[in-house]
Amino acid sequence: MGIGNIVFLLLLGAAAWWFARNVGRVKRNIGLGRDEDRSDRSAERWATMARVALGQGKMGTRPVAAVLHFFVYVGFVIINIEVLEILIDGIFGTHRVFSFLGGLYNVLIGSFEWLALAVLVSCLVFLVRRNLIKLKRFVMKDLDGWPRTDANLILVTEVLLMGAFLTMNAADLLLQQRGAEHYTQAGTFPVSGMLAPLLAGISDGGLVAVERGMWWFHIIGILAFLNYLPYSKHFHILLAFPNTYFSNLRPKTELKNMERVMGEVKSMMDPSVPPPAPNPPRVLAGAELPERFGAKDVTDLTWKQLLDAYTCTECGRCTSECPANRTGKLLSPRKIMMDTRDRLEEVGRSIDAKGKWEDDGKALLGSYITEEELWACTTCNACAEVCPVNIDPVGIIMDLRRYLVMEESKVPPALASMITNVENNGAPWQMAQSDRLKWAETE
Amino acid sequence: MADFMASGETPEVLFWVGCAGSFDDRARKITKAFVRILNAAKVKFAVLGTEESCTGDPARRAGNEFLFQMQAQTNIAVLNGYEVKRIVTACPHCFNTLKNEYPALGGSYEVMHHTQFINALLKEGRIKVEGGDFKGKRITFHDPCYLGRGNGEYEAPREVLLKLDAALVEMKNSRKNGLCCGAGGAQMFKEAEPGNKEVNIERTEDALATAPNVIAAGCPFCNTMLTDGVKHFNKEGEIVVKDVAELIAEAGEL
Numbered sequence: 001m002g003i004g005n006i007v008f009l010l011l012l013g014a015a016a017w018w019f020a021r022n023v024g025r026v027k028r029n030i031g032l033g034r035d036e037d038r039s040d041r042s043a044e045r046w047a048t049m050a051r052v053a054l055g056q057g058k059m060g061t062r063p064v065a066a067v068l069h070f071f072v073y074v075g076f077v078i079i080n081i082e083v084l085e086i087l088i089d090g091i092f093g094t095h096r097v098f099s100f101l102g103g104l105y106n107v108l109i110g111s112f113e114w115l116a117l118a119v120l121v122s123c124l125v126f127l128v129r130r131n132l133i134k135l136k137r138f139v140m141k142d143l144d145g146w147p148r149t150d151a152n153l154i155l156v157t158e159v160l161l162m163g164a165f166l167t168m169n170a171a172d173l174l175l176q177q178r179g180a181e182h183y184t185q186a187g188t189f190p191v192s193g194m195l196a197p198l199l200a201g202i203s204d205g206g207l208v209a210v211e212r213g214m215w216w217f218h219i220i221g222i223l224a225f226l227n228y229l230p231y232s233k234h235f236h237i238l239l240a241f242p243n244t245y246f247s248n249l250r251p252k253t254e255l256k257n258m259e260r261v262m263g264e265v266k267s268m269m270d271p272s273v274p275p276p277a278p279n280p281p282r283v284l285a286g287a288e289l290p291e292r293f294g295a296k297d298v299t300d301l302t303w304k305q306l307l308d309a310y311t312c313t314e315c316g317r318c319t320s321e322c323p324a325n326r327t328g329k330l331l332s333p334r335k336i337m338m339d340t341r342d343r344l345e346e347v348g349r350s351i352d353a354k355g356k357w358e359d360d361g362k363a364l365l366g367s368y369i370t371e372e373e374l375w376a377c378t379t380c381n382a383c384a385e386v387c388p389v390n391i392d393p394v395g396i397i398m399d400l401r402r403y404l405v406m407e408e409s410k411v412p413p414a415l416a417s418m419i420t421n422v423e424n425n426g427a428p429w430q431m432a433q434s435d436r437l438k439w440a441e442t443e
Numbered sequence: 444m445a446d447f448m449a450s451g452e453t454p455e456v457l458f459w460v461g462c463a464g465s466f467d468d469r470a471r472k473i474t475k476a477f478v479r480i481l482n483a484a485k486v487k488f489a490v491l492g493t494e495e496s497c498t499g500d501p502a503r504r505a506g507n508e509f510l511f512q513m514q515a516q517t518n519i520a521v522l523n524g525y526e527v528k529r530i531v532t533a534c535p536h537c538f539n540t541l542k543n544e545y546p547a548l549g550g551s552y553e554v555m556h557h558t559q560f561i562n563a564l565l566k567e568g569r570i571k572v573e574g575g576d577f578k579g580k581r582i583t584f585h586d587p588c589y590l591g592r593g594n595g596e597y598e599a600p601r602e603v604l605l606k607l608d609a610a611l612v613e614m615k616n617s618r619k620n621g622l623c624c625g626a627g628g629a630q631m632f633k634e635a636e637p638g639n640k641e642v643n644i645e646r647t648e649d650a651l652a653t654a655p656n657v658i659a660a661g662c663p664f665c666n667t668m669l670t671d672g673v674k675h676f677n678k679e680g681e682i683v684v685k686d687v688a689e690l691i692a693e694a695g696e697l
Contacts, residue, residue: 061620253593254543258508262548265512293508323623323646328639376636379504379628380588385619398506405506415505418632422510426496426517427462428632437492439464439471440478 008090008219015223022230026310029348032284033303038246048390049245058388062317068122072158075119076237079165082112086219099186109187113169117191120162123155130155137316142335147233147314154234161221168214170195171207180204236313240389243311246304247390252381255398258293286356294402297363298344301396308391309340318383318393324376331376333383333393339368340396365400374401375412444489444525454489456560457522459532459541462497463663469670470533470663476692477533477557483697484569488531494521498540505629512548515540519550533557533688535589535662536627542594556590558600558661558687565606574608575694580656582609582690585646585669586621587662600661600687607694612653622646624668631664647672651682658684 038045051057056073059066088097099105130138130151143151169192175183189196199207229235263276282289284299295301318333319325325332343364351357365374377397384392404410411419418428426433447454458481463470481488499514522530530552532538542554555563564570582604590596597618604611616622625635625642635641647669650658658673660666663686670684691697 251539251543251594253539253589255503257544257547258512261508261512265509265516269513269516294506321620323625323642324636324638326622326640327625327635327642327645329636330638331636372636375633376638377628378588378623378625378630378642380623381592382588382620382623385592398504401504401506402508403506406508411505411507412633414633415629418629419502419505419507419510422497422499422502422514426514427466428497428501429462429466431462431466433496434493436460436465436495437490438466439460439474 002093005091005093011220011223012087012090015227018227019230022227025348025352026230026235028351029344030303030306030310032299032344032347033301033306034282034299036302036304038304041249044249045245045247048247048249049241052247052388052390053240053244056388058386058390061386065315068125071115071118071122075115075122075162078115079112079119081108082165083219083222086215090219095182095184096186099184105186106188109169110190113166113189113191116162116165120159120166123158123162127152127155127159137320140316140319140332142316142319142332142338143314147338150232150234151314153228154232157221157225157228161218161225164214164218164221166192166195167199168192168211168218170199171202171211171214174199174202175204175207175211178204178207180208233312233314236311236389239307239311243307244390246307248304248384248392248395252384252392252394253379256395258402261293284357285351287358292403293406294404295396295399296365296403296407298340298347299357300403301340301364301399305340305392305396305399306344308393308396309337309344311389312337312341312391313389314338315388317386317388318391321382321386323378323380323382329372329376330370331373333397336369336373336393336396337391340364343368365403369400371404371410373397374404444491444494444527447489448525452487453526455487456489456529456531456555457525457527458488458490459498459530459534459537460490460495461532461534461537461663464533465495467663467667469667473533473663473666473686473688476686476697477561477688479692479697480561480564480570480688480695483695484564486564486569489525491521491525498537500536500540501629501632503540503544504627505632515545515548515550519545519548522550522552527552529553529555531555531557531560533661533663533686535587535593536664539589539593556594556596556599556661558590558603559596561688561691562599562603565603570691570695570697572606572691572695574606575696577607577609577657577690577694580607580609581612581654582607582657582659583612583614583650583653583655584617584659584661584687585614585624585650585665586618587660587665588621588623588627590661591618591621600659603687603691604659607690609657612655614649614653616649622649624662624665626664626668631667641672643668643672644675647676651676651678655682657690658682659687659690660684661687 059069085098129135169189173189173192173196176185267273267275279291289299292300314334316334322333350360374397379394381394384394421428421430460474464474496518497514499511503511530541538554538556584600584604624646658669660669666684666686673679673682673684
């Protein structure tokens with residue numbers, strides 16, 4: 001075993017360890033949410049995941065993005081077969097260990113090359129759409145700062161990785177043609193074959209350096225990229241699968257019943273029903289959390305709402321469909337999801353630093369999301385409908401509204417009158433219950 | 444409903460009129476049109492009348508879960524007391540609440556939106572309509588969010604409208620990606636948040652782009668929003684906003 005193999009193994013081990021550590025951290029953060037049962041209807045859940053995540057079933061509403069994204073998606077999945085070979089070669093010092101597959105290997109390598117080209121071109125087009133054409137949903141202020149850099153970093157990395165892969169193959173092809181030692185004849189190179197003439201002037205030693213250099217760049221790049229995922233919106237490539245599995249399968253406009261309120265209302269209306277016993281306090285990361293109606297902070301949301309936040313890849317389809325956003329209101333469903341993730345990360349970092357959760361005087365509501373955003377929502381569910389990975393921003397908006405109204409009595413004046421009317425006369429307007437049948441008398 | 448109970452009869456369906464259908468001048472016309480259809484089809488139906496109360500939908504969307512649940516418990520007690528099995532309503536918000544949100548509180552009924560009910564009546568041959576005044580007219584249908592995206596019903600209102608021998612023209616945003624009228628989520632009862640446009644104006648523009656003679660609605664609140672939108676563009680002389688029930692009642696001269 002050469003020094004190269006040892007270095008490779010160490011790198012691989014470090015990458016796997018760091019990734020597992022970060023996945024554990026994200027899992028812990030998602031676990032800070034309230035319970036919610038999504039264990040029912042498993043056949044339907046598998047089918048939803050197969051259709052929406054695996055089959056990209058909701059991408060088609062924007063055909064250009066759908067086709068380009070499909071290339072990148074298929075490229076990512078298929079080229080990972082090649083990464084498997086790269087890993088084995090790296091560990092054992094072999095070269096193109098799968099080449100015994102013969103004709104099949106040629107077909108595989110050929111198709112990887114075409115896919116790599118498709119990924120490369122798609123990512124370039126994506127960069128153009130974001131930075132030159134400046135599609136509205138990519139230049140909105142939700143994405144100012146890190147999120148925009150994040151998106152561009154992902155695309156540039158993928159371009160570089162695919163470029164390295166093709167350059168590596170081109171050098172390999174030339175070395176194979178020259179009969180260089182170690183470089184067994186294997187594979188067909190439809191795309192890198194076109195690049196090869198550019199490298200033809202390089203000596204054998206130089207080509208080996210190019211081939212090895214690109215090999216290392218490619219695999220280190222992939223390991224680095226893997227570890228970048230938990231810090232990035234790009235985590236969606238993994239989380240899209242569990243997130244669609246745990247989709248809301250109920251009608252979108254159905255709001256969840258608040259059990260606690262149900263107990264209190266039943267006891268209020270029927271004196272024979274005792275008021276519900278107070279819930280046992282929730283202990284989270286070493287701290288006791290106050291019982292609240294609705295949600296003030298991320299710990300008041302459900303684990304599924306937090307998983308939604310980590311799954312969001314900030315594509316902005318929700319915001320571009322949102323009637324409030326389209327008419328210039330402050331609300332952006334994408335920002336609701338980004339805020340939820342940012343706040344959850346902040347809480348997670350604080351727990352990591354202090355070993356337990358301590359109130360930091362901030363909250364999702366107020367420090368991140370304003371009342372104005374919440375009151376702009378029409379609960380039309382266009383955002384949830386269009387989301388390619390079945391995220392539900394409306395649920396979060398409604399939980400925050402519930403906190404505002406039930407815990408802080410903060411409600412827009414006109415809605416306060418509406419609520420008074422419903423309380424007093426069973427209608428949102430000031431109309432007498434006894435007049436309910438008047439319509440039958442009028443002509 | 445009390446009269447049915449007293450005479451020992453069971454109505455085929457309970458018509459949940461809703462607050463808009465009971466009190467709003469414009470929506471009352473929808474109520475009456477639907478009643479004309481029910482009568483023409485000889486449907487034995489009941490209403491709760493003064494025993495009906497708000498479903499609680501706007502209170503719940505405004506964040507007041509207590510008030511919602513009190514309204515729900517009150518209504519469920521009345522509905523269960525009368526042993527109601529089937530409900531039809533012309534309001535998608537009442538429809539959603541009765542159908543999806545009452546079961547968890549002890550009120551389970553078969554609930555239909557009036558466009559589904561009318562569609563069934565037409566299919567069963569209990570009413571017949573021909574195009575009448577609407578033959579050849581351009582009609583565009585605005586999907587109510589709580590009927591369409593909320594409950595997956597896009598076809599019933601369209602199937603009904605097709606009976607009018609009219610040209611059914613679709614807006615740029617329809618069915619799953621239909622644009623909201625701006626009234627949902629208790630917005631109907633408050634001022635819009637600051638922005639550069641009203642949602643109903645944006646939606647009315649979508650509708651006007653289809654050059655319609657009629658904008659068809661299936662919700663009293665959408666109806667108000669779109670009617671206001673059409674007035675905003677001074678088009679009320681050329682374009683009418685009507686509920687699906689009104690169109691059928693008028694075409695069938697019911």
